[in-house]
Amino acid sequence: MPWDRNQMAARAAEELEDGMYVNLGIGIPTLVANYVGDKDITLQSENGMLGMGPFPYEGEEDPDLINAGKQTITELNRTAYFDSAMSFGMIRGGKIAAAILGAMEVAENGDLANWMIPGKLVKGMGGAMDLVAGVEKVVVVMDHTNKAGETKLLKACTLPLTGTGVVDRIITDLGVFDVVEGGLKIVETAPDVTEDEIRSKTEATIV
Amino acid sequence: MKKVYDTADEALDGLLHDGMLIAAGGFGLCGIPELLIDALVKSGVKDLTVASNNAGVDGFGLGKLLETKQIKKMMSSYVGENAEFMRQYLSGELELEFNPQGTLAERMRAGGAGIPGFYTKTGYGTQIGEGKEVKVFRGEHYILEEGIFADLSIVKAWKADDTGNLVFRKTARNFNPPAAMCGKVCVVEVEEIVPRGSLDPDTIHLPGIYVHRIIQGEHEKRIEQRTVRKREEA
Numbered sequence: 001m002p003w004d005r006n007q008m009a010a011r012a013a014e015e016l017e018d019g020m021y022v023n024l025g026i027g028i029p030t031l032v033a034n035y036v037g038d039k040d041i042t043l044q045s046e047n048g049m050l051g052m053g054p055f056p057y058e059g060e061e062d063p064d065l066i067n068a069g070k071q072t073i074t075e076l077n078r079t080a081y082f083d084s085a086m087s088f089g090m091i092r093g094g095k096i097a098a099a100i101l102g103a104m105e106v107a108e109n110g111d112l113a114n115w116m117i118p119g120k121l122v123k124g125m126g127g128a129m130d131l132v133a134g135v136e137k138v139v140v141v142m143d144h145t146n147k148a149g150e151t152k153l154l155k156a157c158t159l160p161l162t163g164t165g166v167v168d169r170i171i172t173d174l175g176v177f178d179v180v181e182g183g184l185k186i187v188e189t190a191p192d193v194t195e196d197e198i199r200s201k202t203e204a205t206i207v
Numbered sequence: 208m209k210k211v212y213d214t215a216d217e218a219l220d221g222l223l224h225d226g227m228l229i230a231a232g233g234f235g236l237c238g239i240p241e242l243l244i245d246a247l248v249k250s251g252v253k254d255l256t257v258a259s260n261n262a263g264v265d266g267f268g269l270g271k272l273l274e275t276k277q278i279k280k281m282m283s284s285y286v287g288e289n290a291e292f293m294r295q296y297l298s299g300e301l302e303l304e305f306n307p308q309g310t311l312a313e314r315m316r317a318g319g320a321g322i323p324g325f326y327t328k329t330g331y332g333t334q335i336g337e338g339k340e341v342k343v344f345r346g347e348h349y350i351l352e353e354g355i356f357a358d359l360s361i362v363k364a365w366k367a368d369d370t371g372n373l374v375f376r377k378t379a380r381n382f383n384p385p386a387a388m389c390g391k392v393c394v395v396e397v398e399e400i401v402p403r404g405s406l407d408p409d410t411i412h413l414p415g416i417y418v419h420r421i422i423q424g425e426h427e428k429r430i431e432q433r434t435v436r437k438r439e440e441a
Contacts, residue, residue: 046308047234048381055436063237063428064365064379070235070288071434081377083384083412084234084260085316088309092329111332122305123287129335130309133328164332 002144002173003190010035011188012100012141012171021050023091023131025101026069028141032100042078044096046127048087051079068127088127092134099135101128103142103167105157108204110167110179112140113159125162132163144172144201153177153184153204174198183207210371210421211400215246218394218420222359223252226279230315230357231259231269232386235288236431238379239268242396242424243361248275258282258355258389260311260382262292267429276300282355284308288431307335310352312385317354319388319417324353360390363426364413367397368406371415384413394420 003011005028013035016022023044024032033043043052045067052067053074061072090096105113112132115125132138145151153170169187170177175198176188183205186195199206212218229247233239244263247255248271255278262281263269272278273291280302286292295301306314307329317325326349330336340351362383365376373395375383387393400423 045378047237048378055434057438058435061430061433061435062377063430064377066235066237066378066431070237070431072430072432073434075377081375081380083375083380084308084312084382085385088312092309092313092327121287121293124283124285124305125307125335126285127308129307129333130329133331134309161333 001191002193004173006031008141008171008173011176012139013037015100015137015139015169016041016098020097021095023096023099023135025099025128027102029100029102030069044087044090045073046087046091046131048082048084049079051076053079088130091127091130094134094136096135098137098139099131100139100141101131103140103152105152105154105159106140106142106167106170107154107157108179108183110165111157112138112162112167113157115162116160118160128162132166137168138166140167140170142170142172144174151201151203153202155203155205174201180207210415210419211369212420212422215242215396215422215424216249218422219243219246219250222392222394223247223250225252226254227252227358228256228258230355230360230386230389231257232360232362232381232383233259233261233268234378234381235261236264236268236429238363238375238381238383239263240361240363240396241268241426242422243394244268244271247277247361248272251277253277254279256280256282258311258315258357258386260284260308262286262289264288264431265291273301280304282306282311284311305335312382314352314355315382315385315389318356319385322354324351326350327352355389357390358392360387360393362387362393362395364395364397366399366401366406367395367418367421368401368403368415369421370403371395371418371421372406372411373397373413373415373418374406374410375412380412387413387417392419393417394422396422396424398426399423
């Protein structure tokens with residue numbers, strides 16, 4: 001049985017260790033916050049906040065308090081605010097321990113594509129290029145194949161890159177993979193998913 | 208040294224010319240200089256290049272300046288929320304220079320700090336790095352990015368004193384300090400101008416040396432994505 005969205009998020013949460021400062025992307029990565037349990041994790045929002053809290057109760061929304069997805073959020077007793085230059089200073093400077101983000105394609109050398117599809121509407125990279133270039137550990141959470149059933153784990157990305165050689169670990173609905181010398185290494189498989197199935201759905205070299 | 212003006216129109220008087228480069232603060236619709244944008248629309252100044260992380264939404268924020276076609280070029284990291292923007296961009300009426308968000312913030316900060324260029328890992332090996340100088344430091348590749356030196360900064364803060372010392376509120380700070388720093392002239396709109404001496408000098412986020420003109424006004428502060436959670440039943 002492949003993992004569903006919540007199971008993928010729960011598995012990604014296992015990557016986080018007590019005391020880490022972490023940046024979560026939009027989509028499944030956002031769900032990771034629901035599975036950190038008792039671990040002391042500080043979430044960074046790149047628009048200028050450390051210590052991001054949950055959504056506000058109805059009627060308590062503050063237009064001056066949003067996350068990088070422009071959603072209204074709340075602060076915690078550990079929260080600190082800062083400007084965008086300092087925010088990306090801590091990102092680029094390697095102070096953020098982990099970033100968990102979605103992707104369109106990942107290559108066996110750790111190249112990542114997640115910001116544009118040529119010929120389609122391009123909205124921009126936002127902070128993704130800075131995050132993958134600066135953060136210590138980059139974890140991609142994505143479906144193993146796209147809607148057409150084609151693999152998203154490739155020998156080389158076909159889409160414009162967000163970063164080169166930046167991905168450390170990939171969590172898909174089929175398993176967990178590390179980017180290592182020579183290709184991807186299977187770290188773990190989802191329940192009842194075989195290595196043969198993974199190989200048949202993966203273009204990247206599995207070592 | 209009089210920095211306080213009565214209206215946004217007066218605060219921008221004599222500062223505008225066609226083809227100028229404006230740095231604007233704000234992230235999404237949070238902490239945007241809405242009153243100064245309205246005044247720019249009224250002024251009719253055109254062929255603007257605007258460095259701003261986002262481009263507003265249809266009918267609000269920088270979206271208003273796009274509707275009147277006063278903007279020639281945007282320097283932004285994310286522009287997805289604006290249909291008029293996309294229409295003008297796809298038809299070739301509007302130029303767009305994508306900047307990674309942190310690179311844009313640092314380009315503004317650098318411009319304000321007298322740093323004409325800096326090297327960053329961000330964007331190396333991608334389209335963003337194409338045509339830019341590459342240098343290797345400690346075995347890693349970096350690309351050269353240039354500081355932004357704007358003709359005018361338009362910024363939103365929470366409070367100012369009459370000398371221009373600024374305090375921002377929560378995540379509405381975002382791009383406002385770096386945008387303020389990189390302009391030859393910086394005009395700020397605030398929710399409240401307070402008498403000098405009433406801000407704690409240790410809690411000032413941006414010192415008044417960066418601020419030339421200030422107005423106070425009412426802000427709509429529109430929310431882009433209202434998200435809430437249910438209150439647990441008692």
